[in-house]
Amino acid sequence: MRAYLEIFNVSKSFGSYTVLKDINLLINRGEFVSLIGHSGCGKSTLLSIVAGLTEPTTGSVILDGKEVVSPGPDRAVVFQNYSLLPWLSVWDNVMVAVKSVLKGLNKKEMEERVKHYLNLVGVYEHRHKKPSQISGGMKRRVATARALAVEPKVLLLDEPFGALDALTKALLQDELLRIWGESKLTCVMVTHDIEEALYLSDKVVVLSNGPSAKVFDVVEVNIPRPRVRAEIVKLREYIETKEKLLYYLTTVLRKTA
Amino acid sequence: MVLNFNEQGITLANKFKGKVGFRDIKNVKQAVQEIIAKEGECTFAMTFPGGTHDIWLRYWLGACGINPNKDVRVIPNPPPQMVANMKVGRMDGFCVGEPWNAVAVREGVGFTHVATQDVWKHHPEKVLAFNNEFFEKNKIQILRPVSPLAWFPIGLAVFQASDKAAVFSIAITSLWATLLNTAHGASSVPEDYKNVAKVFGFSALRYLRYVVVPYTLPFMLTGLKISIGIAWMVIVASEMLAGGTGIGFYIWDSWNALNLNNVIPAILLIGVVGFILDYFFGYLQRRVQI
Numbered sequence: 001m002r003a004y005l006e007i008f009n010v011s012k013s014f015g016s017y018t019v020l021k022d023i024n025l026l027i028n029r030g031e032f033v034s035l036i037g038h039s040g041c042g043k044s045t046l047l048s049i050v051a052g053l054t055e056p057t058t059g060s061v062i063l064d065g066k067e068v069v070s071p072g073p074d075r076a077v078v079f080q081n082y083s084l085l086p087w088l089s090v091w092d093n094v095m096v097a098v099k100s101v102l103k104g105l106n107k108k109e110m111e112e113r114v115k116h117y118l119n120l121v122g123v124y125e126h127r128h129k130k131p132s133q134i135s136g137g138m139k140r141r142v143a144t145a146r147a148l149a150v151e152p153k154v155l156l157l158d159e160p161f162g163a164l165d166a167l168t169k170a171l172l173q174d175e176l177l178r179i180w181g182e183s184k185l186t187c188v189m190v191t192h193d194i195e196e197a198l199y200l201s202d203k204v205v206v207l208s209n210g211p212s213a214k215v216f217d218v219v220e221v222n223i224p225r226p227r228v229r230a231e232i233v234k235l236r237e238y239i240e241t242k243e244k245l246l247y248y249l250t251t252v253l254r255k256t257a
Numbered sequence: 258m259v260l261n262f263n264e265q266g267i268t269l270a271n272k273f274k275g276k277v278g279f280r281d282i283k284n285v286k287q288a289v290q291e292i293i294a295k296e297g298e299c300t301f302a303m304t305f306p307g308g309t310h311d312i313w314l315r316y317w318l319g320a321c322g323i324n325p326n327k328d329v330r331v332i333p334n335p336p337p338q339m340v341a342n343m344k345v346g347r348m349d350g351f352c353v354g355e356p357w358n359a360v361a362v363r364e365g366v367g368f369t370h371v372a373t374q375d376v377w378k379h380h381p382e383k384v385l386a387f388n389n390e391f392f393e394k395n396k397i398q399i400l401r402p403v404s405p406l407a408w409f410p411i412g413l414a415v416f417q418a419s420d421k422a423a424v425f426s427i428a429i430t431s432l433w434a435t436l437l438n439t440a441h442g443a444s445s446v447p448e449d450y451k452n453v454a455k456v457f458g459f460s461a462l463r464y465l466r467y468v469v470v471p472y473t474l475p476f477m478l479t480g481l482k483i484s485i486g487i488a489w490m491v492i493v494a495s496e497m498l499a500g501g502t503g504i505g506f507y508i509w510d511s512w513n514a515l516n517l518n519n520v521i522p523a524i525l526l527i528g529v530v531g532f533i534l535d536y537f538f539g540y541l542q543r544r545v546q547i
Contacts, residue, residue, distance in 0.1 A: 071452070079453070083450065088471075096457075096463070
């Protein structure tokens with residue numbers, strides 16, 4: 001059986017500098033996969049290649065049997081810095097994406113869809129505001145709503161909870177898990193937070209240090225769902241997996257800087 | 258930019274005298290064949306292979322019925338050495354700019370056979386070229402120092418009417434700020450917004466409408482603010498030149514009537530209107546600031 005998202009022998013060089021070298025990954029439909037590694041190891045580059053925004057130097061990415069050759073709404077990206085269009089309201093930021101992708105819908109269906117996803121991430125009351133008038137957490141929610149509203153096959157998240165405070169982070173992680181559970185989405189997330197990766201993922205892909213980063217190991221997270229934050233930390237499986245990842249990142253792949 | 262036209266010529270050595278006259282190309286072939294029969298070859302010089310002198314010379318040879326690639330020898334030679342080389346018999350004709358055609362006549366070694374404008378009427382000669390980098394950095398600076406009033410005669414020549422010439426001067430001097438600012442804005446759309454458009458499959462029109470235009474608007478208005486300031490200054494000056502209407506004309510007219518009482522309030526009025534225009538566009542600019 002073929003996997004839903006397949007990454008074959010992907011390498012990326014910028015001139016003579018090789019960022020990624022022979023990356024192979026298979027991701028199944030509905031899986032939540034995290035990419036983890038030290039900063040500069042090329043995990044965001046890998047995500048960008050899956051998104052089609054960066055062309056791999058060698059190798060290819062195949063989604064649902066089709067090769068990825070350009071960016072497209074079937075691989076919606078929640079960008080690291082949100083990338084909301086600052087001159088559009090929260091509503092319009094989602095609406096413009098829906099209009100562009102789901103051309104078959106009529107006006108009413110589009111409006112209902114935008115409303116549904118803004119409600120889902122809890123920013124519907126702020127729909128008239130501009131991105132500059134809302135907090136970082138809310139921008140993150142709007143960016144997520146925009147990505148979900150276009151019915152992607154894969155949701156690509158680039159350090160989605162990076163710049164948030166601990167409380168907002170936990171809240172948004174729970175929401176992401178809920179949405180992921182309901183929509184049966186396939187998620188690929190870049191992170192450098194081990195606990196976050198463990199809480200959310202089915203698999204954690206550890207990349208070795210760059211340049212020429214490779215897949216160092218793929219660690220399965222066999223923690224039953226639904227996961228409750230306070231309880232999973234007591235599970236032996238959680239503790240062992242966390243120790244394994246910590247050992248990888250702090251000892252084996254220890255950075256000398 | 259073309260700096261000059263014409264001014265180049267083809268000189269033939271004394272041995273052509275009596276056989277070929279001024280602009281008399283029909284006898285050239287015969288004369289050249291006689292030289293080849295006598296000396297074994299016939300040589301023409303130009304300043305640089307592939308340059309304009311090379312082209313004029315070859316075109317002229319062709320027009321005379323001589324194949325420049327087969328029948329004669331065509332060699333490059335620096336302009337100041339043309340006359341000396343002809344004197345010692347190393348070449349039978351050359352194509353070069355002035356003063357070397359005239360020097361050949363003065364030294365008595367040859368005569369001017371045709372001018373290059375006989376080959377191509379009003380052909381461009383020297384050009385002023387910039388590389389892209391210099392031009393990008395300095396394109397405003399190249400045109401900006403041109404006084405608005407210096408454009409006025411060009412407007413008059415083209416439009417044959419002083420009011421249209423005034424509008425032309427105003428447009429051409431105030432245009433640049435808006436144009437260049439807009440171009441700069443449109444070419445500096447951040448990668449993040451471009452990526453949004455790519456990921457969500459925006460059509461070209463949607464990209465323009467929701468990304469490029471809103472992003473460029475503040476740049477455009479900054480340009481407009483500068484343009485309107487320049488335009489207002491040029492209006493007053495052009496009206497003085499064009500005459501007939503406007504506050505500029507009013508000032509000039511009052512001055513001619515030795516009526517300074519009218520001049521001072523008019524100057525103040527110009528200042529106030531300029532300030533209001535500037536304030537208004539400044540306000541618009543702040544409104545669209547992201």
